[in-house]
Amino acid sequence: xxxxxxxxxxxxxxxxxxxxxxxxxxxxxxxxxxxxxxxxxxxxxxxxxxxxxxxxxxxxxxxxxxxxxxxxxxxxxxxxxxxxxxxxxxxxxxxxxxxxxxxxxxxxxxxxxxxxxxxxxxxxxxxxxxxxxxxxxxxxxxxxxxxxxxxxxxxxxxxxxxxxxxxxxxxxxxxxxxxxxxxxxxxxxxxxxxxxxxxxxxxxxxxxxxxxxxxx
Amino acid sequence: xxxxxxxxxxxxxxxxxxxxxxxxxxxxxxxxxxxxxxxxxxxxxxxxxxxxxxxxxxxxxxxxxxxxxxxxxxxxxxxxxxxxxxxxxxxxxxxxxxxxxxxxxxxxxxxxxxxxxxxxxxxxxxxxxxxxxxxxxxxxxxxxxxxxxxxxxxxxxxxxxxxxxxxxxxxxxxxxxxxxxxxxxxxxxxxxxxxxxxxxxxxxxxxxxxxxxxxxxxxxxxxxxxxxxxxxxxxxxxxxxxxxxxxxx
Numbered sequence: 001x002x003x004x005x006x007x008x009x010x011x012x013x014x015x016x017x018x019x020x021x022x023x024x025x026x027x028x029x030x031x032x033x034x035x036x037x038x039x040x041x042x043x044x045x046x047x048x049x050x051x052x053x054x055x056x057x058x059x060x061x062x063x064x065x066x067x068x069x070x071x072x073x074x075x076x077x078x079x080x081x082x083x084x085x086x087x088x089x090x091x092x093x094x095x096x097x098x099x100x101x102x103x104x105x106x107x108x109x110x111x112x113x114x115x116x117x118x119x120x121x122x123x124x125x126x127x128x129x130x131x132x133x134x135x136x137x138x139x140x141x142x143x144x145x146x147x148x149x150x151x152x153x154x155x156x157x158x159x160x161x162x163x164x165x166x167x168x169x170x171x172x173x174x175x176x177x178x179x180x181x182x183x184x185x186x187x188x189x190x191x192x193x194x195x196x197x198x199x200x201x202x203x204x205x206x207x208x209x210x211x212x213x214x215x216x
Numbered sequence: 217x218x219x220x221x222x223x224x225x226x227x228x229x230x231x232x233x234x235x236x237x238x239x240x241x242x243x244x245x246x247x248x249x250x251x252x253x254x255x256x257x258x259x260x261x262x263x264x265x266x267x268x269x270x271x272x273x274x275x276x277x278x279x280x281x282x283x284x285x286x287x288x289x290x291x292x293x294x295x296x297x298x299x300x301x302x303x304x305x306x307x308x309x310x311x312x313x314x315x316x317x318x319x320x321x322x323x324x325x326x327x328x329x330x331x332x333x334x335x336x337x338x339x340x341x342x343x344x345x346x347x348x349x350x351x352x353x354x355x356x357x358x359x360x361x362x363x364x365x366x367x368x369x370x371x372x373x374x375x376x377x378x379x380x381x382x383x384x385x386x387x388x389x390x391x392x393x394x395x396x397x398x399x400x401x402x403x404x405x406x407x408x409x410x411x412x413x414x415x416x417x418x419x420x421x422x423x424x425x426x427x428x429x430x431x432x433x434x435x436x437x438x439x440x441x442x443x444x445x446x447x448x449x450x451x452x453x454x455x456x457x458x459x460x461x462x463x464x465x
Contacts, residue, residue: 009308013316020320024328038317040272041288045314047268048292054261055299074250081254082261089262094270102219105262111223112230113259115426116252119234122423125416126238132409142402149406150413157414170358175407177360182372183404185334186397189373190380192330199319199326210315211308 010205017203084108149175224430228438231423232446242453244446338373340366372400 020038023031061075088104096106132150137143155161156172201207233248273289276282291313297306342363343351354362378390379397386394431439 005305005308009312012309012312013319016313016316017320020317021323023320024324035321037284038321040285041291042314042317044268044272044285044288045292045295045310047264047272048295048310050260050264052295052298054257057257071246074246077247078250078254081251082258083254085255085258086261089258090265094262094266107219107223108255109259111227112251112255115227115231115423116234116248116255118419119231119423120249120252122416122420123234123237125413125420128409128413128416132413142398145399145402146406146409149403150410153407153410154414157411172410174357175403176411178357178365178368179372179400180404180407181360182338182369183376183400185338185369186373186376186380186400188330189334190377192326192334196323196326196331199322202315202319203323210311212311 006211009211010208014203014205017199021203149179221435224435225438225442228427228430229442229446231427232442236446236450239450242450244449244453338370342366371396376400 020035023034061078063069064075065072065079085105085108088108092098092103092105094105095103096109097103102110152168153172153175155165155168156170162169198207202210230248230251233244234252236242237245273285277285291310294306294310297303340361342353344354344363346352353364355364356362357364359365375393375397377397379386379394379401384390427439429435431437
């Protein structure tokens, strides 16, 4: 039983890992077909993973409503939003528009989801500004450098900034294309080395936390 | 009533409810917040159903007899065994497959695209061959591929990588290199911050543009009326919470 519960999953990981790592080095139509199929398979399996997440959300809010906990009315709003969107979505066969005419699902997307999402991220502008005021005071040389870079980039991205300081656009572009790019590249190399090391650990069974705990 | 006009009223109301959070956390914001989660989840479910169940499973099996697709369906169904405690271990097969394929795909592609390619782009020739001018050293800062920028990028990448390399002590010349790395990091963080602020500002301008558009009489001036309703509701809620004793919740 331990073989089925513990060793077989590790074996599956190892075999699939080695096959798909090797696939990259085999320039054959069959190899390409294997990659295409695997991508499709992962999409299908990912769809089932969504069921796990949605069920969890359902359970949390159902418990809140059942126990009449504080704010249970908001859970009802969440349910109404979710079920209502699903109903109009399936009614419209998942299409936002048909022959250029917006469906009810398209209406929900345009007049509910877009404003809600846009405003939710837009209010972050205020909180970022407030956080910047509190944390950006140039207490050290590093903080001063960070502050100056941020101000230059912000000025370079609006017409007013370029009007006040004509070179701010060019300097901002140089910071983004050269200085920022070099740091991003260094971080990317570091992260990638870590990702490769972790992938090897997973394939060879050193890292096995993804299997979860519980009984053997 | 026209669906666009109703939409304008709904969009304006929801926008104002979210903006009311700038005053303080309040029931109007919570209502819009929970509606946002609900609508987003509902939208994701419909889209995933349409993409996965209809286009990746149902149609290929029914129309093209691609029976092999039943294998990922079976693997996906194994995930749901997590809800049956005695059979929960079966879900490990699904996770093992996903993680194995993901790790296998990641190794060669990450090494190629994110390590070797990045190193190749960092170590570039310092001198350029310009037709008519011969071999030149370009000082043009505005050209990311110029010689002077090649040197700056090389210094930036090396010093930042050294800063994160903890196997040797950052002392003596190493300290200077690490300090250079910190300066590069600070400039990049500042640039990322400035860029993010401006992206959020752009979204804010978009929302305000919509509010201005919806203040038009052709929509029934929802911006004006709903702003008054939102402010009025906030005043009533504020007075009610002030009159309630603090231990009443």
